[in-house]
Amino acid sequence: MSTETGTITDATICRIIAGAVPRAGSITPSMSLQADLGVDSVGLMSIVFLLEEHTGIDAFEYVQEFIAAEYVCDLIAIVRRGSDAR
C-alpha cells in the first residue's frame, strides 16, 4: 500500500484513529481493531466519524467496508478509496 496519497499519510490516519482509542499508545497499520485496540461498536462508530471529519471522505459510501474492517490497514484502505473518489 502506498504510504502517502495527497497530504494524508498512514501515520496521519493512525493518529486520527487514536483519537477514538484513548487507551492505545502508538497505532500501526498491522494492528487488529478488536484484539489489539479493543474497539467496540461505539468505538468503531467514533473512528468512522473522526475519519469523515478529518479526511473529508463520505463515510456512508463505505458502511459495509467499515463493518468488515478487522485491521487498521483496512481502515487506511477505505480512506484511500474515499480520497481517490473525491
Added chain:
Amino acid sequence: MTSRIIDFHCHVAAEMCFPPSFRDGVIDNITVALEARGMPVSKAKVAKLYAGTLQDPLCDQLVAEMDEAGISEAVLLIPDFTHALPDSTHTIEELIDHHRLVRDRHPGRFRIFAGVDPRWGEDGIALFERSIAEYGFDGMKLYPPCGYTLSDRLLYPFYEICAAYRVPVLTHIGATAPVLDFELAQPIHIDQAARDFPGVDFVFAHATVHYTDECAMLCNNRPNLYLDVSGYEASASARLNALLRRGINHKVLFATDWPIFRLQGRQATFIDRLITDGAIPDTMPESERAMFFAGNATRLLGKKKVTHPPISKGALHG
C-alpha cells in the same frame, strides 16, 4: 477447537425484522455513548451507520461468516414485535414467510423459531402451530418485554403445542430497546410454566450478561431449563468463563446473537476470542466443550415429533 458448532441464537439482519421505534431506542443509547466520549453526532448519522449492520436480508453474508467460523447450523429467531410496536413495517405472517424463504435458500443451515405475541389470540395460536406442523419450524421465540410474562396463561396454548411437538421455547431475558418494558423480562417468571410443562424445554437468552446467577440457579434446579450465552462478545469473556465453571455445562448453549455485534467483528473472530480471551476454561473437558458447542443444541432440536394431530383450531388451514 471442536468438531461441530451450532449457533443457537441469530436473527435475520434486515430492517424489516426490527421496527423503527425499536431501532430508534438502540440509536439513542449509541448516541449518548458517543457524546460521552466527546463525539457529538446527530442521531441521523448514527442511524445510517447502524442501518449498515442490517443489510443481509437473505442471510448470504451470515452463511459466509458461518462457513469461515466453522458454524454448521444456526437457529434464526423471529421475535414478534408487531403487537407491541404499531410501527412494525411487516406482519408476523410476512416475517414468518420471509424466514421460510431464507431457510429454503440455504438448505441445512438454519432452524427457525417463530415468535407469535400471545395477544393475537386464536389466529396467533393457529399460525404458530402451522409454523411447526406445516412449515417445519423447530421452536418458539418469546419476547416478554413486549408486554407479557413467561407464565402468562395466554401462553399456555402455545406451550401445549410445544409439548405436543416436543419443540423448545427460547425467551429473551433482560434489558433491550428502551421502547419496551424491561421489568417483565426476568427469568424467575418462567418458574410456573416450567413446572406446568415439564415436557417443554425452555432456554434463557443472554444469560452470560443478564441475570446470570438467577438463570444458572434455575437451570441447575429445573430439568427443563437451559441458557444461551449470546452477548459474551460484549467484553464478557470473564463472565462466560465463570458460567462455564458452575457445573451446568449440559444446560449451556453456544450462541452469538448475530447481527447485534457486527460492528465488533466477524463470527470467526468471536469463535477465536473464546480461546484467546480465556472464556473457555482450560480445565473444561472436551466432552463438555462438545456439549456446549453443539451437543446440547442437537439434543434439544432432536426431540421434535414431525407429525402430530393438530392442537389448535385451523392450524393447517391458514
